[in-house]
Amino acid sequence: MTITQLKYVLAVAEHQNFTKAAEKSFVTQPTLSMQIQKLEDELDILIFDRSKKPIQLTDIGLKIVNQARNIVNEADRIQDIVDQQKGFIGGEFKLGIIPTVTPTLLPMFLNNFIKKYTKVNLKIEELTTETIIEKLVDGHLDAAIAATPLENELIKKRVLYYEPFVGYINENDKLFNNKSLTIEDIDIDDMLLLDDGHCFKNSVINLCRVANPAERNSFQLESGSFETLIKLANEGLGMTLLPYLHTLDLKNAEEKYLREFEDPKPAREISLIFHKSELKMQIIEALQQTISGVIKGAIAFQNVEIISPIANK
Amino acid sequence: MTITQLKYVLAVAEHQNFTKAAEKSFVTQPTLSMQIQKLEDELDILIFDRSKKPIQLTDIGLKIVNQARNIVNEADRIQDIVDQQKGFIGGEFKLGIIPTVTPTLLPMFLNNFIKKYTKVNLKIEELTTETIIEKLVDGHLDAAIAATPLENELIKKRVLYYEPFVGYINENDKLFNNKSLTIEDIDIDDMLLLDDGHCFKNSVINLCRVANPAERNSFQLESGSFETLIKLANEGLGMTLLPYLHTLDLKNAEEKYLREFEDPKPAREISLIFHKSELKMQIIEALQQTISGVIKGAIAFQNVEIISPIANK
DNA sequence: ACTTTACATCAATAAAATCTATTGAATGAC
DNA sequence: GTCATTCAATAGATTTTATTGATGTAAAGT
Numbered sequence A, B: 001m002t003i004t005q006l007k008y009v010l011a012v013a014e015h016q017n018f019t020k021a022a023e024k025s026f027v028t029q030p031t032l033s034m035q036i037q038k039l040e041d042e043l044d045i046l047i048f049d050r051s052k053k054p055i056q057l058t059d060i061g062l063k064i065v066n067q068a069r070n071i072v073n074e075a076d077r078i079q080d081i082v083d084q085q086k087g088f089i090g091g092e093f094k095l096g097i098i099p100t101v102t103p104t105l106l107p108m109f110l111n112n113f114i115k116k117y118t119k120v121n122l123k124i125e126e127l128t129t130e131t132i133i134e135k136l137v138d139g140h141l142d143a144a145i146a147a148t149p150l151e152n153e154l155i156k157k158r159v160l161y162y163e164p165f166v167g168y169i170n171e172n173d174k175l176f177n178n179k180s181l182t183i184e185d186i187d188i189d190d191m192l193l194l195d196d197g198h199c200f201k202n203s204v205i206n207l208c209r210v211a212n213p214a215e216r217n218s219f220q221l222e223s224g225s226f227e228t229l230i231k232l233a234n235e236g237l238g239m240t241l242l243p244y245l246h247t248l249d250l251k252n253a254e255e256k257y258l259r260e261f262e263d264p265k266p267a268r269e270i271s272l273i274f275h276k277s278e279l280k281m282q283i284i285e286a287l288q289q290t291i292s293g294v295i296k297g298a299i300a301f302q303n304v305e306i307i308s309p310i311a312n313k
Numbered sequence C: 001a002c003t004t005t006a007c008a009t010c011a012a013t014a015a016a017a018t019c020t021a022t023t024g025a026a027t028g029a030c
Numbered sequence D: 001g002t003c004a005t006t007c008a009a010t011a012g013a014t015t016t017t018a019t020t021g022a023t024g025t026a027a028a029g030t
Helices: A003-015 A018-025 A029-044 A060-084 A102-116 A131-137 A197-206 A225-236 A282-297 B003-015 B017-024 B028-043 B059-086 B102-116 B129-137 B199-208 B228-233 B282-298
Strands: A090-096 A120-126 A143-148 A155-168 A190-196 A238-244 A258-260 A265-275 A304-306 B090-098 B120-126 B143-148 B155-169 B191-194 B239-243 B258-259 B265-275 B305-306
Touching: A003 A018, A003 A029, A003 A060, A029 A190, A029 B059, A060 A155, A060 A282, A060 B028, A060 B059, A090 A102, A090 A131, A090 A282, A090 B199, A102 A120, A102 A238, A102 A282, A120 A282, A131 A155, A131 A265, A143 A197, A143 A282, A155 A197, A155 A225, A155 A282, A190 A197, A197 A238, A197 A265, A225 A238, A258 B199, A265 A282, B003 B017, B003 B028, B003 B059, B059 B282, B090 B102, B090 B129, B090 B282, B102 B120, B102 B282, B129 B155, B129 B265, B143 B155, B143 B199, B143 B282, B155 B199, B155 B228, B155 B282, B155 B305, B191 B199, B191 B228, B199 B239, B199 B265, B228 B239, B228 B258, B228 B282
Parallel strands: A090 A120, A090 A143, A190 A238, A265 A304, B090 B120, B090 B143, B191 B239, B265 B305
Antiparallel strands: A143 A265, A155 A238, A155 A258, A155 A265, B143 B265, B155 B239, B155 B258, B155 B265
16 A cells, blocks of 8 residues: 555545546556556455446445545645744645635735745635635645634634624615614615625624524525625615725725724634644744734724624524 | 655664664665665655664654654554454454453453454563553554553543452451451551552552552562462461452462452452554454453442552652 | 447556665774 | 674665556447
């Protein structure tokens, strides 16, 4: 049994296809086929059921794949240990970010980071929280920026900042005359929300403490971006909630529609999350430091109440 | 990096000698030397400081060795998974036993076990608790039978039985006339004890609740076996405590010297202990079942108070 | 029936791991 | 100071292994 063989097995398990797995492993298909056969012979079991299309794992194959992932991860950590010893911060690093954070946070720290850590080859992907968790667990992401807490025992977090929700209220709305908001003021039926899949929508619903979000009124508007929500609100179609950082980018004319909550302000917790195995921890810590550095200038300490980003059932 | 290379590194780290490590790995010394050099080149670090005699690990080398042990363990578990799937119980299994358990317990279950699990190649070693813990942690033992609790976070246990302490009291002793004993009756200064290194001695001292065992009286007798202690007690040199199973082997003439404790009887907890990684768990469970089976006929459920086998400081 | 897709098989080759034999450095004995 | 001895490194030969490109085969799609 070799680490190479285990990597081939993982590739086939992932792509459910020998040919594709071979390409991704930068070898020819016979090479991969033969190595996997060799491993199957050595263990005297079948890892894959080749009669099914697409190829399926056998029962024992599933267990072996899980253990193989374990082994390959632990093997990768050797390089991590060496890098750490050398103080070397570099290599490929795959970072996921949720869409409601990207436009405001990414421009704030990205330049700083890539200038400081020139040897890190950062690959950033915008993904939903759901996808991020999947990819963190199976190793396709090294870390991600998302709203927490997540209640996933395989994932650890480092909190980056707490971002209060801010009301955006058109002058036709009765709340426009209030100086500040309380949670009790908020009516989910008047709220313009992001599309399904955005955990920001879950947070807002949780903030409103609606037992069953399916029971919302008939008239609803959902959109994929805060820009659209703001325009809809400007048209008097309802109010909306924005994350604090987003309010910094508003046009002057729009700022008068903003209403902060009273303390403790409802807020979302934005964290750097990563697999509990703590692979590439040096880079994760470098990211944390860079982001914390820039965020301190933008968000002062506030008295906040954290709203969960997880959808109720 | 290959698993073979990691195994070679572990062998050198253990033996602090390339030649011996090569022998134990069943390869020639140049083979091992070159593979280790290759790994060092690949990682661009030195794992061993060859200028020191005997060979020493470098700082980074130590970290790598620890991780290598991790990886090799996880790799071994693949075979475990396969065995489990096939219901195969076999292969080499190294079991440690503490000396105060061996003579009574081993004959009770050994025959049953090797008859039932003919494919297990059982290697049994009699060792002190201290050595057992070391060898469990570094993988030189697969499991062991010892007195618990041990308070070692790397080690898990499955309790096998609770074995009461039984007083063995000569007719010249004033306690001889008591029908039963209480802990308060026991005076550590009158007690014949096993040599240092036996955890049974620690248990007895803990039982007596002596704050500082160094303050014992001048006259002390310590010996390496219960047989000697019994003979010394017969000579009127003091009383002793025996583990219950040992009392079953006494000559008829000696049985009259036995005095049980009142409930809750002080007892030692004997467990099957193993590394938390749970390697070879099928065999460990097979052992547990076999031993539990035979022990049920020998030790009825009793009202006991567990005495710790760990020496006070 | 023909094409496409996908994995297995085979023979050739490139790469590697391992071996035997030898060297060189360090240590200790006389 | 010379001479064994020990121990790891090195060199060269050999064997083993991984990989490749070409080919075969079975199944699914058209």
